[in-house]
Amino acid sequence: HNKNILKWENRKMGLKNKLFPKKGKQKDKTIVNIKKQIHQLKLKSKALNQKSELYRKNAKIALKNGNKERSKNYLVQWKSYRNKINRNTN
Numbered sequence: 001h002n003k004n005i006l007k008w009e010n011r012k013m014g015l016k017n018k019l020f021p022k023k024g025k026q027k028d029k030t031i032v033n034i035k036k037q038i039h040q041l042k043l044k045s046k047a048l049n050q051k052s053e054l055y056r057k058n059a060k061i062a063l064k065n066g067n068k069e070r071s072k073n074y075l076v077q078w079k080s081y082r083n084k085i086n087r088n089t090n
Contacts (some may be wrong), residue, residue: 041088048079049085
């Protein structure tokens with residue numbers, strides 16, 4: 001009978017904590033979530049930056065080889081990645 005009472009008390013405390021969380025814990029969770037989002041944005045920005053630079057280098061190589069159309073296409077893709085980076089960081 002005591003075990004059932006303990007289970008009920010634990011459930012009640014869990015519900016109480018969900019409804020009325022301690023302010024310190026809530027702040028900690030919020031800070032962790034914000035740091036997580038910032039880290040994810042940094043990783044995404046880094047990946048986009050690498051891709052954009054790759055397209056820029058490819059455009060330069062294509063232009064050296066005399067292929068203007070391919071170079072233009074690479075620059076269009078480079079510009080689209082730069083726009084994605086700007087949207088990601090701003």
